[in-house]
Amino acid sequence: MKVKKELILLSVVIVGLSLYLIFRNQDNTHYKLPKLAHISGKLISKIEILKQETSIVLNKKDNSWHIGPDEYPANSDKIEKMLDVIEGLSLTALVSESENYNRYDLNDEKKITIKAWEEGAVKRTFDIGKAASSFRHTFVKLGNDDRVYHARGNFINDFGETVEELRDKTVLAFNQDEIRQVRITKEKTETQFTRTDIPVDVKTTEEPDTATPPPSQVQTIWKTADDKKGDNANIERLLNSLSNLNCHEYINDSKKEDFSNPICTIELKGTKEYRLSIFPKMDKEASGYPAISSENNYPFSLRESQVDNLMKEPDELVKGR
Secondary structure (H helix, E strand, C coil): CHHHHHHHHHHHHHHHHHHHHHHHHHHHHCCCCCCCCCCCHHHCCEEEEEECCEEEEEEEECCEEEECCCCEEECHHHHHHHHHHHHHCCEEEEEECCCCCHHHCCCCCCCEEEEEEECCEEEEEEEEEEECCCCCEEEEEECCCCCEEEEECCCHHHHCCCHHHHECCEEEECCHHHCCEEEEEECCEEEEEEEEEEEEECCCCCCCCCCCCCCEEEEEEEEECCCCEECHHHHHHHHHHHHEEECCEECCCCCHHHCCCCCEEEEEECCCEEEEEECCCCCCCCCEEEEEECCCCCCEEEEHHHHHHHCCCHHHHECCC
């Protein structure tokens, strides 16, 4: 009888402990994550990125994004990534309520604060810390909420860039097929190439159809003013390099008007005219060459490797030189 009572008592204790553990676990893990209001990336008109005492402001103007009071054109791909993060911000777990922000890089010295505006009003504010150990989440803090959360995705690098890194580095862009004339001036020597497209009949093994004209292709020929044939492969390679040219960096302490006497100028004519001028290095130790373009309002620097590809001797583009 005594043994039976002890077994019953033991069973009660086990059940009680089990219930305690179950409910304690529920209390610790079942919490409500904040519900974020929907915000559309397409409607965001302004983004501010705050890092310590540094502020970068991005404004949308005429469907394009610009940086700061100087209104530098911004890299559209990088802005698109930011907008995707702001719109799709998704909290997956509560990480900490202790306000110990150092371990998450959410302290004042390391956090990145993001503010997004829509129609003149701030619609979303959050702080970004470091990526979680899985690199699939980022530690974040919302507005006036002191708690730390996991947000889906690793996006710290999308907001950690400088003004220079966020600028659009495209300095020359055009459709290569539209170019009909190339003029290169180097050391007072000018060479001009003009494009001619000649139809070429295509021979087929099929019986001719009198109702349908034979197919034709176009052969492109480049010629100099004195009727020398251009080297098509080298000219097309040059145009390909120029058709989507990105600079290494901008020269922020100068204006385009400050540069004169280029060592090489390349002029292109198509549906419009394009010009790229390359100048001597500003000093012997410089890693690049200053340049200006008709398609960009600011002077910039091109890497040596880029200049080597662009600044060809004119006779290198003549066939059978």
